[in-house]
Amino acid sequence: MRKTLITTILALAGLTIGTAHAAPSLNLLNRDGHGHLTLNGVPMGVPVSSFHECKGDPTTATTPCVLTTPEIDGYGFAQVFGLPAVKDGVGRPVFSGANVTTHHGVIDGVHLVFADDRYVPLFRTATNETVGEPDFTDHNGVMEWHGALHRVYLVLVPEGEGAAFGVVQEDSTP
Numbered sequence: 001m002r003k004t005l006i007t008t009i010l011a012l013a014g015l016t017i018g019t020a021h022a023a024p025s026l027n028l029l030n031r032d033g034h035g036h037l038t039l040n041g042v043p044m045g046v047p048v049s050s051f052h053e054c055k056g057d058p059t060t061a062t063t064p065c066v067l068t069t070p071e072i073d074g075y076g077f078a079q080v081f082g083l084p085a086v087k088d089g090v091g092r093p094v095f096s097g098a099n100v101t102t103h104h105g106v107i108d109g110v111h112l113v114f115a116d117d118r119y120v121p122l123f124r125t126a127t128n129e130t131v132g133e134p135d136f137t138d139h140n141g142v143m144e145w146h147g148a149l150h151r152v153y154l155v156l157v158p159e160g161e162g163a164a165f166g167v168v169q170e171d172s173t174p
Helices: 002-017 119-131
Strands: 029-031 037-039 065-068 075-081 095-103 106-114 143-149 152-157 164-169
Touching: 037 106, 037 164, 095 164, 119 143, 119 152
Parallel strands: none
Antiparallel strands: 029 037, 065 075, 075 095, 095 106, 106 164, 143 152, 152 164
């Protein structure tokens, strides 16, 4: 059921993003060979140290690498470079970057930053049509859909600086 749901989300987003042109399937959400949920190839639940640290200019990386920041109270952040480009039906990049959040060095969130605000309403509409209205929207307009995927939720950061689509590990602490 979850695999069908993920496929449906991606199919809707792919068709919508294509505008007047046919778009290839985005295949953003998937599972790796170890069963980890991935977003554009970045796995959840693995140590961020499993990625190489970027050397030189990270924007020229051709294989995934990270620039990390020091953890504060067990929580960290890293930028991911060298991921495959995701393009819409007319060849424009959909995302300009990728970030991960970590808890004690393990990736617990992956966010793809939109290259252009035009993609935010398309992803919002595709997600709403597939899984329903968001379960939570904060005062900044950040939307969350819980229960669509096992132990993670979908998140959409609205138009403006930092607009992004992502998946985040559900907090298992009481």
